[in-house]
Amino acid sequence: MTRIERVLTGDAAEIRVAGRLDAHGSSALERELDDAVRSGARRLRLLLAEVSFLSSAGIRVLLKAHQAAAGLGGELQVAEASPAVLDVLRLGGLDDLLDAGGKATAAPGPQPFETVAGVVGRVHSLPAGGAMTCRLVGDPDRLPAGAFDAASTTGLPFPPGTLGLGLGAFGESFDDCRDRFGEFLAVAGAAACLPTDGARAPDDVMARGGLVPKVQALYGVACSGPFSSLLRFDVGMSAGSLPLSRLVAAALELTGSPAAAFVVVAESAGLMGAALRRSPVGAGDLFAFPGVRDSLSFTAERVHERATALVVGVATGTEGTALAPFVRPAGAAPLPAVHAHAAAFTFRALPAGAPSLEAMVRGLFEEERLLALLHLLPDVREIYGSGESLFLSGALWAAPVVPAAREGGPK
Amino acid sequence: MIRRPFHAVVPAVSEAVAWVGALAEEAGVPTERGLEVELAVEEALMNVCLHAYGGRGGDASLEAGRTEEGFVVEIEDAGPPFDPLSAPAPDTSAPLEARPVGGLGILLLRRVTDAARWRREGERNVLTLVFASRDPAG
Numbered sequence: 001m002t003r004i005e006r007v008l009t010g011d012a013a014e015i016r017v018a019g020r021l022d023a024h025g026s027s028a029l030e031r032e033l034d035d036a037v038r039s040g041a042r043r044l045r046l047l048l049a050e051v052s053f054l055s056s057a058g059i060r061v062l063l064k065a066h067q068a069a070a071g072l073g074g075e076l077q078v079a080e081a082s083p084a085v086l087d088v089l090r091l092g093g094l095d096d097l098l099d100a101g102g103k104a105t106a107a108p109g110p111q112p113f114e115t116v117a118g119v120v121g122r123v124h125s126l127p128a129g130g131a132m133t134c135r136l137v138g139d140p141d142r143l144p145a146g147a148f149d150a151a152s153t154t155g156l157p158f159p160p161g162t163l164g165l166g167l168g169a170f171g172e173s174f175d176d177c178r179d180r181f182g183e184f185l186a187v188a189g190a191a192a193c194l195p196t197d198g199a200r201a202p203d204d205v206m207a208r209g210g211l212v213p214k215v216q217a218l219y220g221v222a223c224s225g226p227f228s229s230l231l232r233f234d235v236g237m238s239a240g241s242l243p244l245s246r247l248v249a250a251a252l253e254l255t256g257s258p259a260a261a262f263v264v265v266a267e268s269a270g271l272m273g274a275a276l277r278r279s280p281v282g283a284g285d286l287f288a289f290p291g292v293r294d295s296l297s298f299t300a301e302r303v304h305e306r307a308t309a310l311v312v313g314v315a316t317g318t319e320g321t322a323l324a325p326f327v328r329p330a331g332a333a334p335l336p337a338v339h340a341h342a343a344a345f346t347f348r349a350l351p352a353g354a355p356s357l358e359a360m361v362r363g364l365f366e367e368e369r370l371l372a373l374l375h376l377l378p379d380v381r382e383i384y385g386s387g388e389s390l391f392l393s394g395a396l397w398a399a400p401v402v403p404a405a406r407e408g409g410p411k
Numbered sequence: 412m413i414r415r416p417f418h419a420v421v422p423a424v425s426e427a428v429a430w431v432g433a434l435a436e437e438a439g440v441p442t443e444r445g446l447e448v449e450l451a452v453e454e455a456l457m458n459v460c461l462h463a464y465g466g467r468g469g470d471a472s473l474e475a476g477r478t479e480e481g482f483v484v485e486i487e488d489a490g491p492p493f494d495p496l497s498a499p500a501p502d503t504s505a506p507l508e509a510r511p512v513g514g515l516g517i518l519l520l521r522r523v524t525d526a527a528r529w530r531r532e533g534e535r536n537v538l539t540l541v542f543a544s545r546d547p548a549g
Contacts, residue, residue, distance in 0.1 A: 020425075022424075022425050022428060022449075023421060023424045023428075023453055023457055024422070053446055053449060053450075054450075055449070055450055055453045055454070056454045056457070056516030056520070057454075057516070059515060059519075060512050060515055060516070063507065063510060063512050063515065064512050066507055066508075067507070067508055067510075067512070070507070070508045071508075084446055087443075087447075088450065091518075091519055091522045091523065092515050092518060092519055093501075093503025093504075093518070096506075096507050097507065
């Protein structure tokens with residue numbers, strides 16, 4: 001019987017174990033360490049004075065957790081060890097995991113927390129900060145009738161330093177993509193599309209060498225430029241989980257602009273949204289009942305809880321901006337209005353402090369599994385509505401947006 | 412030597428290790444050395460579950476007892492030919508951040524056994540772990 005107790009204080013977790021850390025007990029410890037890291041712990045202190053047996057499965061768990069914490073700027077230390085634990089750590093050449101006492105370096109004083117539109121976290125101004133320029137291509141109002149053609153399709157490249165979302169597909173031309181058009185998102189040199197030709201999983205492309213992801217878009221928003229601010233938020237300090245509309249309001253407040261582009265990387269507490277299941281090209285009346293059931297899938301309840309969500313969006317807090325045709329209410333209120341797509345990945349912890357969006361995106365696309373891609377929509381039906389997408393701890397990057405003139409919109 | 416079947420799935424490992432631990436105690440192996448026996452046996456059994464049978468489970472057997480060499484444990488599986496002792500030892504001087512997580516178990520197994528031998532017998536892998544008696548008298 002293995003007993004595990006955990007105390008979390010800020011980014012430090014103290015974990016006391018009693019009993020055997022064999023194959024069985026170690027898997028319990030592995031879950032505990034994983035949960036601690038998910039909850040934001042980066043400095044893991046293990047008290048193993050009452051561990052009677054440490055097996056190789058146990059030291060693998062310790063080494064893996066140390067490596068995970070070190071990758072996030074933290075560490076794992078064994079602060080107390082029984083003779084059995086000491087022996088095995090020494091045999092395995094893992095003495096360095098032992099707390100040498102005084103090895104801890106003085107950390108710089110933590111930055112104060114701020115509250116931005118009700119979201120509690122630490123705000124970082126980004127050095128390269130400026131505004132993003134956004135292209136608004138195509139006409140979302142053509143979607144219900146599926147009235148798209150080659151002339152209304154725009155090839156959008158997404159090199160690093162850009163973001164975008166809309167309806168599109170990877171390919172060379174309209175004809176090449178006509179049966180596959182679906183939701184897409186792009187950020188930091190990576191892009192994902194959800195093909196509508198019956199594929200179950202989204203496709204993705206990362207910029208590498210001279211290769212830049214290119215999406216044929218029926219309509220969409222494509223922005224380029226640096227982010228101006230980063231808000232590292234933690235629901236441990238707010239109450240419960242954060243709905244998308246609060247993060248959108250925070251993005252607008254951070255930028256002090258009527259329109260903003262934003263990216264969220266956060267642990268999902270459940271996403272709500274929809275995705276096209278059939279290419280809208282020539283589909284006729286896409287939203288007519290009952291055909292709509294085949295052309296669109298809605299989440300009836302929150303999905304992909306505990307996944308890492310990568311959300312890319314544009315938002316506005318006022319009416320009458322050029323973004324208006326591309327955005328819908330983020331929550332029950334008409335404003336802020338947003339257009340946001342989310343990619344759900346297997347969980348990946350965010351490093352402490354001000355993480356690099358590029359590194360995080362690369363890690364997600366290269367090392368995690370892309371589970372789903374959807375257009376985030378709140379379910380605001382009274383009584384039965386499941387509400388908005390919800391998020392736990394994460395990071396929000398935002399930039400003010402200067403919308404360029406619409407391209408290919410209604411004349 | 413006493414023999415028993417072992418259904419090679421991870422959840423069954425702890426019980427099988429405890430069985431060997433109890434035999435070691437009965438055979439007069441000192442408690443500290445007994446923990447090392449359990450350490451090596453657990454590693455060997457996990458290897459059978461994960462490598463010989465790829466996590467799908469399979470039939471194996473376990474034999475343990477005192478011999479002239481000392482306390483001996485023999486583990487047999489019907490997986491593809493695989494000598495776990497041939498795995499290269501991890502570099503324990505590398506910084507922890509760069510240390511491969513695999514290979515640690517075999518390193519421990521080698522360090523706590525006085526001899527470890529692998530042989531292929533027909534369609535079976537046989538791994539023998541020897542824990543020599545360290546009786547000061549003999």
